[in-house]
Amino acid sequence: MNTLLDQVAFFRLFFIGIECFSTVAGGDAEAIMFFGFIPVVGYQASVIPAFISGFIGAKLEQKVRKFVPDTLDLIVTPFLVLSVMSILALFVIGPVFRSVEGGIVAAILALLEWPLGIGGALIGFFHQIIVVTGVHHVFNALEVGLLADTGVNVFNPIISAAMAAQGGAALAVGLKTKSKKLKALSVSSFISVLLGITEPAIFGVNLRYVKPFVLGLIGGAIGGLLAALFGLQATGIGITLIPGMLLYLDGQLFLYILVMLISIASGFILTWLFGYSDKMLNK
Known part of the structure; x- marks a missing residue:
């Protein structure tokens, strides 16, 4: 994974995979909780967590590669980067930025309720x-x-x-x-x-x-x-x-x-x- 896009693609798939840990079919199932307060939920509709994880992962890969010998780079660097970033993405980046996305969605929903078409005008302006x-x-x-x-x-x-x-x-x-x-x-x-x-x-x-x-x-x-x-x-x-x-x-x-x-x-x-x-x- 030598590019930011590779990192983003990996973490996009990673967050989709998290869906396997949660029960969604019933609609009233409670999410699995790590450490009693970190919910394990589906990230298949999320974009920001994958982007942030990919960006940080790309930077971390550049740092790690400076210290890993060339003979071990192919094996050691991906293993270290993905190990660290998988944990970081699951326990920190995912929950935090999923909340950010939730705030964005909530703001849009609130705008849609504004009278006289004002909300529509604001969304129409900022969407692109x-x-x-x-x-x-x-x-x-x-x-x-x-x-x-x-x-x-x-x-x-x-x-x-x-x-x-x-x-x-x-x-x-x-x-x-x-x-x-x-x-x-x-x-x-x-x-x-x-x-x-x-x-x-x-x-x-x-x-x-x-x-x-x-x-x-x-x-x-x-x-x-x-x-x-x-x-x-x-x-x-x-x-x-x-x-x-x-x-x-x-x-x-x-x-x-x-x-x-x-x-x-x-x-x-x-x-x-x-x-x-x-x-x-x-x-």
Whole structure:
């Protein structure tokens, strides 16, 4: 394991494996407790603990390798690093940062309760910032919880609007630039957004020039506000934008499409007017 990604992948699998130690099928089973106060629970929906464990593990590996002879490095270094980090991840990092994730989810749930669509606007603005950090997968648990408790998912239309606005911003860059390379990248990124994938638009275009990303966030806030005001409620999870239309076939499809179009238009118009010019290519 020579990279941070290797470490993250290992600890992601490690936390999933912890699920084997807890009984979840009954719904009312108590978690196994180490030392009487450390719960052994499933980390399959967690992202931050795996990332933190991977980061610390990568740093520890670099330190250990300095003291281990080359002839023993292949065997000794992985054994020491994984032994130390498995214990640390299970007893310290996992419980602590799982609580942090729980706090994030609780904050989002609280925002969803705010009146006049304010919560939707805030979530629509900040969601894509969270995507940049890579920890947005923690919201999978939130969406599952919403479906289990209420039968609907009010989070999905808001984040769909946030994604659509980033796509609109990328499209504006693509149509405004004279650079053939940037135009091709921007337009293809917009198509990816329509299929529910924003990373190419964010990292390939919008963040590169900063302003399109920020104006896309504003467009996401507008779309999130409308999604909350219209009371859009998805019937499932996991898909957004065009594929996400399948979650709104219960009479909400027109409003869903309308919100997505307004979100795209908001990101597009703001970026076209204020967010990009080819002068940025020389910076």
